[in-house]
Amino acid sequence: MKIIDGKAIAAQVRAEVAERAAEVARARGFPPGLAVVLVGQNPASVSYVTAKERACAECGIRSFPARLPEETSQAELLALVARLAADSEVDGILVQLPLPKHIDATAVIAAIPPSKDVDGFHPASLGALVAGLPGFVPCTPAGIVELLMRTGHDPDGKDVVVVGRSNIVGKPVAALLSRKGRGGNATVTLCHTGTPNLADHTRRADILIVAAGRPGTVGAGMVKDGAVVIDVGVNRIPDATRKRGFRLAGDVDFDAVAPRCSAITPVPGGVGPMTIAMLMRNTVIAATGMRDY
Numbered sequence: 577m578k579i580i581d582g583k584a585i586a587a588q589v590r591a592e593v594a595e596r597a598a599e600v601a602r603a604r605g606f607p608p609g610l611a612v613v614l615v616g617q618n619p620a621s622v623s624y625v626t627a628k629e630r631a632c633a634e635c636g637i638r639s640f641p642a643r644l645p646e647e648t649s650q651a652e653l654l655a656l657v658a659r660l661a662a663d664s665e666v667d668g669i670l671v672q673l674p675l676p677k678h679i680d681a682t683a684v685i686a687a688i689p690p691s692k693d694v695d696g697f698h699p700a701s702l703g704a705l706v707a708g709l710p711g712f713v714p715c716t717p718a719g720i721v722e723l724l725m726r727t728g729h730d731p732d733g734k735d736v737v738v739v740g741r742s743n744i745v746g747k748p749v750a751a752l753l754s755r756k757g758r759g760g761n762a763t764v765t766l767c768h769t770g771t772p773n774l775a776d777h778t779r780r781a782d783i784l785i786v787a788a789g790r791p792g793t794v795g796a797g798m799v800k801d802g803a804v805v806i807d808v809g810v811n812r813i814p815d816a817t818r819k820r821g822f823r824l825a826g827d828v829d830f831d832a833v834a835p836r837c838s839a840i841t842p843v844p845g846g847v848g849p850m851t852i853a854m855l856m857r858n859t860v861i862a863a864t865g866m867r868d869y
C-alpha cells in the first residue's frame with residue numbers, strides 16, 4: 577500500500593506554476609493576479625483563504641485580499657465583484673464559500689466573468705466541462721485527476737466510483753473523469769445519499785473517490801483489494817488533546833481501509849494541497865489564455 581503524498585505533488589505543481597507566472601510577469605510587466613474574497617470569519621474558510629494567499633506568494637502570483645464583514649450585503653459584494661471583474665491586474669476572482677446565509681451564492685458566482693472564474697463554479701464553466709469545451713475546471717476535481725496521473729493511476733478504462741454529488745467536487749469530478757482525453761475516459765458511477773446499498777458500488781471501484789462530507793462514509797469491507805482510494809473529506813473532529821481543539825479526518829476510515837488499497841490519500845496532506853495548487857494553475861491559465869493548456 578502506498579500513501580499518496582499530495583503535499584509533495586502539490587509542491588511540484590506550484591513550482592511549475594511559479595515558472596509560468598514568472599514568464600507572464602516578464603512578458604507583460606506585471607504578474608498574474610488573484611483576488612481572494614472572504615466574507616465573515618468562518619474558521620475553516622479563514623484557514624483556506626490564508627493558505628491560498630500563502631500559495632500565491634510562493635508562486636509569484638499577486639493576491640488581492642478582500643476581507644469583508646459578515647454583515648456585508650449582497651449588493652456590496654456584487655459591487656466588489658464588478659470592480660474586480662473590471663480590474664485588468666486581476667486575472668482570477670475567488671469568492672470563498674460558504675457565504676453568509678443572507679447572500680445568494682449562486683448570484684455572486686454568476687457575477688464573476690467566466691474568463692476570471694478560476695474556481696470553475698460559474699454555470700458557464702460547469703457547462704463547458706460537461707460539453708468538453710475549454711473552460712476552467714474546478715480545483716478539487718482537477719487536483720484529483722492530477723494526483724492520479726502523477727502517481728501512475730491513469731483513470732482511462734477504469735471503473736471509478738464517486739461518492740457525493742456536490743457541485744464543487746462530486747458532479748464535476750464525475751464529468752471530468754468520464755470526458756474523452758487525458759485524465760478521463762473512465763467508466764464513472766456517481767453515488768449519493770439516494771443510493772441504496774452504497775457498498776455494492778464502492779466494492780466494484782478500481783478508483784474510489786469519496787467526497788461525501790461525512791466521516792466514516794467508507795469503512796472496511798467497502799473497498800476492493802488493490803483499489804486506489806481518494807479521500808476528499810475534510811472533517812473537523814473535536815479533540816481536546818490538540819492545541820487547536822480538533823483534528824482533521826477524511827470521509828474514509830483510513831486505518832481500516834488503507835491495508836487493502838494499492839494507494840490511498842491521507843487527510844490532511846492528500847487532496848487539500850492539490851486543490852490550492854490547481855487554483856494557482858488556473859490563475860496562470862487566466863493570465864495567459866486557455867489555449868496554452
Ligand code: GUN
Pocket residue numbers: 670671672673674695715716744851
Ligand atoms: N469552499 C470549499 N471549497 C472551496 C473552493 O474550492 N473554493 C471556494 N471558493 N470555496 C470553497
